[in-house]
Amino acid sequence: MITGSMVALVTPMHEDGNVDWDGLTRIVDFHLREGTNSIVAVGTTGESATLDVTEHCQVISRVVKQVEGRIPVIAGTGANSTHEAFELTQEAKGLGVDACLLVTPYYNKPTQEGMYQHFKYIAERVEIPQILYNVPGRTSVDLLPETVERLALVDNIVGIKEATGDIERAKRLIANCSADxxxxxxxxxxxxxxILAGGKGNISVTANVAPAKMSELCRLALAGKADEARRLNEELMPLHSNLFVESNPIPVKWALQEMGMIEGGIRLPLTPLSEPSQAIVRDVLKRNKLL
Incomplete structure (x- = not known):
């Protein structure tokens, strides 16, 4: 089981929007050095919605080759087309990832039964650990606990990234699904x-800029050291909040650029961080001694 701090890695880009392969190498090295427990390549934060299929697979391949098995690599392979998600998951398996992360089918607004059949179809055809991803604020569809509980019984479906922030919902899933x-x-x-309620880790945006602290936060919480974990989380809370001052990954990519880690490229329809928001993010980076 993959545990701890899992960075939802940005995809560095040049100002012209092309993928910055040297920047990708730098940030992967950064995470290996700073103690990130796992890398999620080409998820939402990695601009999966605007990378073409070739680029998507190239990013996954580069990350896998650079990591060389030192930490797990999870590939974002979700799509609003079941066939496309199946093909991406199959390709990621061939590239050597440890698991795949599949977001709920966005835009189509399928029923609960439609989502169940979508994830079941892929899991039955690609033999690799698969993690569900529920983020209704971005997809306009909510994978309900009762559907997750059904899916947890399907071979190859090993977990869920629950991005609602609803701890009571998470507790229900932990209680009703098997320990594995x-x-x-x-x-x-x-x-x-x-995590203190029994979760296994965090797939994190903040870990892009503060990997060592996020890794320590998860380590403390997994060890049940609640007071220490909560103190560190309070210290990080302004960073958590202000990295969403505009749509993710706009602020976090600008923060990494300000830190000298990547160039400033981002793809339309996303646009660079506005000047008023730059001041907010710069201030919180300084307060966390990241600048």
Missing amino acids: FAVYSGDDPTAVEL
Whole structure:
């Protein structure tokens, strides 16, 4: 089971929007050096919605080759087309990832039964650990606990990234699913509470800029050191909040650029961080001694 701090890695880009392969190498090295427990390549934060299929697979391949098995690599392979998600998951398996992360089918607004059949179809056809990803704020569809509980019985479905921030919902899943089904936070501000309630880790945006602290936060929470974990989370809370001052990954990519880690490229329809928001993010980076 993959546990701890899992960075939802950005995809570095040049100002012209092309993928910055040297920047990708730098940030992967950064996470290996700073103690990140796992890398999620080409998830939402990695701009999966605007990378073409070739780029998507190239990013996954580069990360896998660079990591060389030192930590697990999880590939974002979700799509609103079941066939496309199946093909991406199959390709990621061939590239050597440890698991795949599949977001709920966005835009189509399928029923609960439609989502169950979508995830079941892929799990039955690609033999690799698969993590569900529920983020209704971005997809306009909510994978309800009763549907997750059905899916947890399907071979190859090993966990869920629950990004609602609803701790009571997470507790229900932890209680009703088997012990080998992992519930992960997808919401940095509430991750500590989810882990203390029995969650297995956090798939994190904040970890892009503060990997060592996020790794320590998850380590403390997994060890049941609640007071220490909560103190560190309070210290990080302004960073958690202000990295969402505009749509993710706009602020976190700008923060990494300000830190000298990557160039400033981002793809339309996303646009660079506005000047008023730059001041907010710069201030919180300085307060956390990241600048």
